[in-house]
Amino acid sequence: MVELELPDHIVTTRRDGSRxxxxxxxxxxxxxxxxxxxxxxxxxxxxxxxxxxxxGAGTWVALTRGALPFWVLVALLFFCLIVAPIAVMGxxxxxxxxxxxxxxxxxxxxxxxxxxxxGIGTRxxxxxxxxxxxxxxxxxxxxxxxxxxxxxxxxxxxxxxKDNERHLTLAQIPVPAxxxxxxxxxxxxxxxxxxxxxxxxxxxxxxxELVEASAPESAKPSTAEPSPPVGKKQRxxxxxxx
Numbered sequence: 001m002v003e004l005e006l007p008d009h010i011v012t013t014r015r016d017g018s019r020x021x022x023x024x025x026x027x028x029x030x031x032x033x034x035x036x037x038x039x040x041x042x043x044x045x046x047x048x049x050x051x052x053x054x055x056g057a058g059t060w061v062a063l064t065r066g067a068l069p070f071w072v073l074v075a076l077l078f079f080c081l082i083v084a085p086i087a088v089m090g091x092x093x094x095x096x097x098x099x100x101x102x103x104x105x106x107x108x109x110x111x112x113x114x115x116x117x118x119g120i121g122t123r124x125x126x127x128x129x130x131x132x133x134x135x136x137x138x139x140x141x142x143x144x145x146x147x148x149x150x151x152x153x154x155x156x157x158x159x160x161x162k163d164n165e166r167h168l169t170l171a172q173i174p175v176p177a178x179x180x181x182x183x184x185x186x187x188x189x190x191x192x193x194x195x196x197x198x199x200x201x202x203x204x205x206x207x208x209e210l211v212e213a214s215a216p217e218s219a220k221p222s223t224a225e226p227s228p229p230v231g232k233k234q235r236x237x238x239x240x241x242x
Contacts, residue, residue, distance in 0.1 A: 011030075023037070036102075046090065047088070048087075054083055058080065100171075130162050134191050136157070136187045136191055136203070156184060156187040209224065
């Protein structure tokens with residue numbers, strides 16, 4: 001597989017050589033033949049808090065040697081029975097699970113189970129041959145929500161479109177309107193990496209165009225920026241990168 005050039009301002013490189021693009025509470029981990037979209041390590045905070053509360057409740061019961069009122073003991077028991085497994089599964093999902101795996105060797109896009117499935121069980125499989133294209137969508141930029149004003153946030157979504165026109169969301173990236181170019185660059189870099197592994201084209205929203213990022217002449221990765229406003233008759237056609 002040819003090494004894909006991605007913009008340095010949104011990509012970091014790990015010690016093992018894989019590259020990482022930060023999305024929203026998730027990461028796109030990009031390898032030579034595999035792309036994984038997994039939870040960020042920061043999402044482990046809530047499960048760790050749950051485990052700490054369970055341990056605290058158990059310690060409290062042990063220190064009081066069962067002297068607490070019966071209804072308190074029952075409440076603590078139910079709390080531990082409910083919170084402990086959810087916290088453990090959430091911790092496993094944050095540290096080891098993945099939401100989406102694009103595997104070039106297997107020729108498959110695997111959508112993993114969500115929170116209760118620890119991110120490791122298969123929810124849906126999409127062979128590369130069933131992929132029609134990848135597309136990036138954006139919400140919040142149309143001035144039609146309140147007094148013809150656009151939203152202060154931009155919601156970018158990376159979507160896999162199958163040959164039967166079914167749409168499957170791979171990742172979502174909400175960003176402030178003032179940094180929408182950064183949000184688009186992160187979505188585009190992830191889409192280009194997946195497209196390179198799966199052999200699928202990438203479509204970007206109307207009103208955006210591909211440009212060359214500042215980089216050495218030997219390697220200029222593509223980013224995107226809003227197209228200059230033009231009249232309806234002169235509107236630029238949407239450009240895509242396969």
